[in-house]
Amino acid sequence: MKTIDAILNKITMYRLTLYYLIFLIGMATILSFFGILTYNPLDILISALLSIIVCYGANSVLAKLFKAVTNVESVFITALILALIIPVKYPVNIPFMIGASIFAMAAKYFLTIEKRHLFNPAAVSVAAIALLSPEHAATWWIGTPTMLPFVLVGGLLLIRKIRRESMVINFLIAYLIIVAAGTIYMTGSFIAIFNTWQLTILHSALFFFTFVMLTEPLTSPAVAKLRNYYAYIVAFLYATPVLSFLPVALTPEMALSLGNVFSYIINPNYRLSLTLKQKK
Numbered sequence: 667m668k669t670i671d672a673i674l675n676k677i678t679m680y681r682l683t684l685y686y687l688i689f690l691i692g693m694a695t696i697l698s699f700f701g702i703l704t705y706n707p708l709d710i711l712i713s714a715l716l717s718i719i720v721c722y723g724a725n726s727v728l729a730k731l732f733k734a735v736t737n738v739e740s741v742f743i744t745a746l747i748l749a750l751i752i753p754v755k756y757p758v759n760i761p762f763m764i765g766a767s768i769f770a771m772a773a774k775y776f777l778t779i780e781k782r783h784l785f786n787p788a789a790v791s792v793a794a795i796a797l798l799s800p801e802h803a804a805t806w807w808i809g810t811p812t813m814l815p816f817v818l819v820g821g822l823l824l825i826r827k828i829r830r831e832s833m834v835i836n837f838l839i840a841y842l843i844i845v846a847a848g849t850i851y852m853t854g855s856f857i858a859i860f861n862t863w864q865l866t867i868l869h870s871a872l873f874f875f876t877f878v879m880l881t882e883p884l885t886s887p888a889v890a891k892l893r894n895y896y897a898y899i900v901a902f903l904y905a906t907p908v909l910s911f912l913p914v915a916l917t918p919e920m921a922l923s924l925g926n927v928f929s930y931i932i933n934p935n936y937r938l939s940l941t942l943k944q945k946k
Contacts (some may be wrong), residue, residue, distance in 0.1 A: 809871030821877030
């Protein structure tokens, strides 16, 4: 573990996240090329490239308007997240991808309070477009059994780097318990719990959502104890599609966006201003 930590300490969080997402895009493309995944490999690359170009262009314009210094790696990270959750179908998904990319960059500048991000840009952009145009919805296509090993390998390194292991564990445990309780309530069968767990673990983007979206430092609480409360709330919101007795079933991006609001409410939000009184 010390060797892994020594390697991780030599790379920034943004750079590691970017490499992780590039790795996932690359593996999905290779697996699709060999027919292991059912997607068109060229569609994956086109979607990723389109999102990168639009995000970079929109961010450049907004940065000049706001006279802001931006992190280009953060822009690329958002672009690749969008490429991994928006349907892979070229050219049908072009308007969706362009709209989501522009909205995501705008969220970094407009949906802020005292220069603090309120929402995960990728999540809120997709959620907003789905509300305005229900026929455009994220599929989170990265959530397949074939991609799961690659998601886990990179994701575990990422949460180790940002020290969010406790938060991730609490989220996953809470989610599995909530899903189990809901399954028993609906079916009365304990065996059905394992079927539900298998479906949500292998055939959804649960781990990608947890590693990449939930743990984002800018929109999750800074205090460890508060991060656990945040994890529990988002776990419940994320589980609503499985809890069919509830009147609403939130998509992952909607669950995270609502969780981001909760994070802002509970997270201490103050700025320290230091003044030099004496110089020796």
